[in-house]
Amino acid sequence: MIFLALPDYDVLPAPLWLVTLLHVLTLTLHFAAMGCLFGGMLALFAARLPGGLENPNARKLVKLFPTLMAATVTLGVAPLLFAQLVYGKVLYSAAIVSGWFWLGVPLAAMLAYACLYAAAFTKRGPARVRVWLLLALAGLVFVSVTYSSVFSLAERPEAQKTHYAGDTSGMVWLPDVGAWIFRWLHMLTGALTVGGFFLGVLGRKDEAAWSKGKLLFTLGTGAAFVTGMIYLLTLGDVLAPFMRSAGIYSLTVGILAAVVAVPLYLMRKLVGAGVALGLGVMGMVHARHVVRDVRLEGHFDAKAIGVDPQWAVFALFAVCLVIALGAVAWMLRIFFKADAEQAA
Numbered sequence: 001m002i003f004l005a006l007p008d009y010d011v012l013p014a015p016l017w018l019v020t021l022l023h024v025l026t027l028t029l030h031f032a033a034m035g036c037l038f039g040g041m042l043a044l045f046a047a048r049l050p051g052g053l054e055n056p057n058a059r060k061l062v063k064l065f066p067t068l069m070a071a072t073v074t075l076g077v078a079p080l081l082f083a084q085l086v087y088g089k090v091l092y093s094a095a096i097v098s099g100w101f102w103l104g105v106p107l108a109a110m111l112a113y114a115c116l117y118a119a120a121f122t123k124r125g126p127a128r129v130r131v132w133l134l135l136a137l138a139g140l141v142f143v144s145v146t147y148s149s150v151f152s153l154a155e156r157p158e159a160q161k162t163h164y165a166g167d168t169s170g171m172v173w174l175p176d177v178g179a180w181i182f183r184w185l186h187m188l189t190g191a192l193t194v195g196g197f198f199l200g201v202l203g204r205k206d207e208a209a210w211s212k213g214k215l216l217f218t219l220g221t222g223a224a225f226v227t228g229m230i231y232l233l234t235l236g237d238v239l240a241p242f243m244r245s246a247g248i249y250s251l252t253v254g255i256l257a258a259v260v261a262v263p264l265y266l267m268r269k270l271v272g273a274g275v276a277l278g279l280g281v282m283g284m285v286h287a288r289h290v291v292r293d294v295r296l297e298g299h300f301d302a303k304a305i306g307v308d309p310q311w312a313v314f315a316l317f318a319v320c321l322v323i324a325l326g327a328v329a330w331m332l333r334i335f336f337k338a339d340a341e342q343a344a
């Protein structure tokens with residue numbers, strides 16, 4: 001009888017620095033798309049544009065939501081896989097504790113996707129569009145809350161043991177709400193910031209839409225700063241080692257970039273503001289990554305994992321990522337070109 005050797009899952013297929021770099025990059029891209037989608041929906045309801053959902057800019061945004069959902073999902077797969085590649089042991093066990101909620105994520109995402117398409121193509125007026133958008137928003141809220149809870153639990157191996165010993169139903173969110181609620185609120189306000197930015201860019205030729213987008217972008221930036229600082233203070237014993245790590249530099253760069261983005265946006269220097277906002281998001285993503293490593297110290301050490309390079313696989317990933325980004329850019333180009341032709 002011939003026995004085939006199983007692959008070794010205790011090694012990384014590339015150096016840790018490269019896996020981390022790709023994780024931070026792809027997660028930043030995911031948050032950018034998610035901010036345009038989730039934050040765009042929040043901004044649309046908060047802006048109260050003249051004419052409501054019948055406003056031309058509101059209709060454009062609603063038509064664009066399915067494409068943004070596709071981009072969000074596409075760009076969300078890679079960072080999740082990179083996280084599982086390194087932190088699979090703690091992440092899988094946390095997902096088991098909250099198993100039914102975790103399994104509900106793809107279902108909620110598919111339902112949200114369907115509702116966004118229904119909102120984009122319904123012929124039954126703004127009231128029906130509002131219902132579909134609210135249902136989609138509810139699905140996305142479920143996904144975001146589940147992710148915040150599960151990823152926070154993944155950083156607490158001892159809590160995983162305690163909660164699983166007490167309840168094996170798979171119906172357990174992290175009971176310590178204070179451990180993840182400000183993380184979630186920081187994500188929510190960050191999404192509103194990106195959504196306000198996107199609304200202003202989309203409606204930059206309409207003074208009402210531009211003003212609303214400008215206001216939401218500014219308020220969202222301030223709210224994200226406040227919730228981020230509160231979240232930082234909730235780190236407790238982790239705060240001191242984090243302040244001595246490279247994460248404090250990423251956090252500083254993220255804050256400064258976000259601050260710079262505001263005046264650039266107000267002066268309508270949108271490309272510069274977009275670059276600064278992107279750097280701000282990337283800084284926050286890396287800082288949050290460092291928090292994970294600091295919190296897991298003594299339980300899990302990513303640097304101790306061996307490396308067995310598989311460069312062909314990473315080359316294939318790079319090609320697929322470029323193709324995916326190109327496809328998203330192409331869809332957006334078609335959308336904005338059609339919109340410009342219709343306006344002319």
